[in-house]
Amino acid sequence: MEVMTAKYSGYCFGVKRALKITEELLKKKGNKKTKIFTLGSVIHNSGVSCSLADKGLISVRDLKKIEPGSIFIIRSHGMSPNLIKEIKEKNIKIIDTTCPFVKKAQARAAELSSNGYFVIIIGNKKHPEVMGIKDYILNGNYAVIENKAEAERLPEKEKIGIVVQTTQILDRLILISGKSLKRTKELIVYNTICDTTRNRQNSTEELAKKVGVMVIVGGKNSANTRNLASISKKINKRTYHIESHREIRPEWFKKVKKVGISGGASTPAEDIIDVKKAIEKL
Numbered sequence: 001m002e003v004m005t006a007k008y009s010g011y012c013f014g015v016k017r018a019l020k021i022t023e024e025l026l027k028k029k030g031n032k033k034t035k036i037f038t039l040g041s042v043i044h045n046s047g048v049s050c051s052l053a054d055k056g057l058i059s060v061r062d063l064k065k066i067e068p069g070s071i072f073i074i075r076s077h078g079m080s081p082n083l084i085k086e087i088k089e090k091n092i093k094i095i096d097t098t099c100p101f102v103k104k105a106q107a108r109a110a111e112l113s114s115n116g117y118f119v120i121i122i123g124n125k126k127h128p129e130v131m132g133i134k135d136y137i138l139n140g141n142y143a144v145i146e147n148k149a150e151a152e153r154l155p156e157k158e159k160i161g162i163v164v165q166t167t168q169i170l171d172r173l174i175l176i177s178g179k180s181l182k183r184t185k186e187l188i189v190y191n192t193i194c195d196t197t198r199n200r201q202n203s204t205e206e207l208a209k210k211v212g213v214m215v216i217v218g219g220k221n222s223a224n225t226r227n228l229a230s231i232s233k234k235i236n237k238r239t240y241h242i243e244s245h246r247e248i249r250p251e252w253f254k255k256v257k258k259v260g261i262s263g264g265a266s267t268p269a270e271d272i273i274d275v276k277k278a279i280e281k282l
């Protein structure tokens with residue numbers, strides 16, 4: 001079997017940057033008593049999260065658990081400005097690793113809102129990036145839309161502005177923008193899907209056309225990895241989304257000559273290499 005890896009896969013620029021800043025902080029901290037917190041995991045990858053926890057990073061689900069005098073890391077997904085204000089008021093030092101692409105989406109949402117547009121955010125309602133973006137919009141004048149059906153239920157608005165979660169699929173943006181146009185006379189669409197996501201999606205799509213089986217590696221809780229799996233599955237029904245090489249089943253590869261591998265923006269290169277080696281050994 002020939003095993004090929006997508007041209008663009010694995011850690012993106014934003015994740016690399018957030019991890020580098022976090023690792024450096026943890027190293028500097030050493031045995032010092034200062035505690036370093038995050039809200040949720042720094043990246044959607046359980047192996048990396050465990051390793052950061054071993055080095056002293058404390059991940060909490062509730063802001064009340066962050067102690068005054070400690071350091072708080074804003075993840076690459078960004079965060080609600082209201083929550084940032086709340087943390088600052090508690091004498092906590094903030095280190096912001098928000099990806100510049102996410103900052104751009106936040107700024108576009110704020111700009112549309114202050115210009116009186118009803119803002120549509122295309123994305124997953126519970127994703128931290130989307131939850132952060134929505135708090136840049138004034139007076140709750142927004143809707144988070146995940147699919148075509150929700151777009152069809154939108155009420156009419158004088159003017160609508162659209163931003164999109166950085167890891168979404170372009171086809172979904174096009175589809176929902178079209179539906180939104182039927183609800184207004186004035187529509188502005190900002191395509192805030194990041195370049196990294198676009199490259200990973202395009203190279204996954206290309207590879208899925210050339211191989212018998214596609215294996216997508218990355219966290220099941222990672223939105224961009226799930227999107228890669230869905231793009232690949234549309235082209236190649238024999239697509240499997242796994243988190244580790246231990247999930248590989250030999251029966252997936254029966255009578256297959258070429259296998260493609262791609263990984264999400266939060267997938268370490270070593271995980272992709274391990275999957276490649278495991279398939280080559282079959």
Ligand code: SF4
Nearest residue numbers: 012014099101166194
């Ligand atoms: S996927 Fe894109 S927006 Fe998200 S962290 Fe990576 S580079 Fe930034």
